[in-house]
Amino acid sequence: MQQRCEVCENFRPDGDLKPNRVLEQVSFGKRRVLLCRAHAGIAHNSGVTTFQGLRELYTEQHGARSYVPRRARTATAKAPKKSSPRSPGRRASDAV
Numbered sequence: 001m002q003q004r005c006e007v008c009e010n011f012r013p014d015g016d017l018k019p020n021r022v023l024e025q026v027s028f029g030k031r032r033v034l035l036c037r038a039h040a041g042i043a044h045n046s047g048v049t050t051f052q053g054l055r056e057l058y059t060e061q062h063g064a065r066s067y068v069p070r071r072a073r074t075a076t077a078k079a080p081k082k083s084s085p086r087s088p089g090r091r092a093s094d095a096v
Contacts, residue, residue: 005036
């Protein structure tokens, strides 16, 4: 599946997917956001430097929701797995 701009994806979930659209990964502190050139340019020209500022820039016109999600799409995929306190194998005293 082709990646999409995070703003475009939330603004129009079912449409306007142009093949081979150039995307830019823009860093706002620790959060990296995947944006199309148009949305990255708007953010740059608006002087946005923080992730919160980006969320405020791309907020619904008459609402409180932002088109930029709080969590990165890959946050769950890249999160370190918690190690279990025990080995998943059998104990030496267990019957085979």
